[in-house]
Amino acid sequence: MSETVQTFEKIEDIEIRLLLEALFHRYHYDFRSYAMSSVRRRLRQAREQLGFPTISAMQERALHDPAMLPQLLRYLTVQVSEMFRDPTYFRAVREKVVPHLKTYPSLKVWIAGCSAGEELYSFVILFREEGLEDRTLFYATDINPEALAQAEAGVYDIDRIRLFTENHRLSGGRTSLSDYYHTGYNRCVFDKSLRRNVVFSDHSLVTDQVFGEMHLVSCRNVMIYFDRALQDRAIGLFRDALPRNGFLGLGAKETLRFSAHEGSFRAFVREEKIYQRTDP
Structure with missing residues (x-):
């Protein structure tokens, strides 16, 4: 893994932790103890599909626009199931x-x-x-x-x-x-x-x-x-x-x-x- 990629991922992890803190303090939804690998994957998907250049930009929108919360919850909560699964x-x-x-x-x-x-x-x-x-x-x-x-x-x-x-x-x-x-x-x-x-x-x-x-x-x-x-x-x-x-x-x-x-x-x-x- 190149030094550039490592730096990007370190910055991204900081952005993710700040976003999770923002969701907790602004809306009282606490995802801070969720497995980081899962949260990272889901927030990357949210950033790409919602059209944000960075997770920090997504955090800014979430802090100032309550309508953003339901959109993030769709990514951060697991909604995959079926009747009589297993x-x-x-x-x-x-x-x-x-x-x-x-x-x-x-x-x-x-x-x-x-x-x-x-x-x-x-x-x-x-x-x-x-x-x-x-x-x-x-x-x-x-x-x-x-x-x-x-x-x-x-x-x-x-x-x-x-x-x-x-x-x-x-x-x-x-x-x-x-x-x-x-x-x-x-x-x-x-x-x-x-x-x-x-x-x-x-x-x-x-x-x-x-x-x-x-x-x-x-x-x-x-x-x-x-x-x-x-x-x-x-x-x-x-x-x-x-x-x-x-x-x-x-x-x-x-x-x-x-x-x-x-x-x-x-x-x-x-x-x-x-x-x-x-x-x-």
């Missing part, structure tokens, strides 16, 4: 976790980092098929207001339905996914009855605290973008939200290994990254 995870929840949940008269489920709602609707449909929906309150949280609005709308491109349907089948679905949506204008709209027991709320794993006791927390493919300290903070929040024997589900590339809270859990379905809290 179907074996949902099959494990259906076959191994649900029998335990059926012993409770009422349930609370937290979908942390719900993005545009695909995972939320997957869980609601699964719980309806297993006879648990009526006794369950679902909390769908994210830091991106636009993502929450999309999740609450429950509208997706129709060309995604084939994948959603196949994932649902592989997850052990007991009905047809088409029972839960209608189509029109190249969109599919999921039935509003799926949202009757859902609370949508802004919540940051970086700065906010636990807001209630949950029987199941699912936070998948979110912590891979955090540094180690922030991962520990998030896992600590999930630990505090779960009672003894409560369940935590993570993404395929996430783990509790090396976490300060690892001793509070046991691997319940190790291959699917489903854990159960064991300490009092």
Whole structure:
């Protein structure tokens, strides 16, 4: 790597850290503990696609124009998901976790980092098929207001339905996914009855605290973008939200290994990254 390139990258890293500080102090969105490699990649993409010569120029606009914030959030928050993503995870929840949940008269489920709602609707449909929906309150949280609005709308491109349907089948679905949506204008709209027991709320794993006791927390493919300290903070929040024997589900590339809270859990379905809290 040439000295010129090294100098450019050092300057760029300074610009990125200043931008993250600006977002925190101006708008109270804290991305300072996100993995630098991911943030760098996303902000470079934002700079190029939004037409700014430098990240410093993007920072200046963000400080003085609040309309810039939603545009940056689209790049800095992860909005890539699908219904019943990793179907074996949902099959494990259906076959191994649900029998335990059926012993409770009422349930609370937290979908942390719900993005545009695909995972939320997957869980609601699964719980309806297993006879648990009526006794369950679902909390769908994210830091991106636009993502929450999309999740609450429950509208997706129709060309995604084939994948959603196949994932649902592989997850052990007991009905047809088409029972839960209608189509029109190249969109599919999921039935509003799926949202009757859902609370949508802004919540940051970086700065906010636990807001209630949950029987199941699912936070998948979110912590891979955090540094180690922030991962520990998030896992600590999930630990505090779960009672003894409560369940935590993570993404395929996430783990509790090396976490300060690892001793509070046991691997319940190790291959699917489903854990159960064991300490009092």
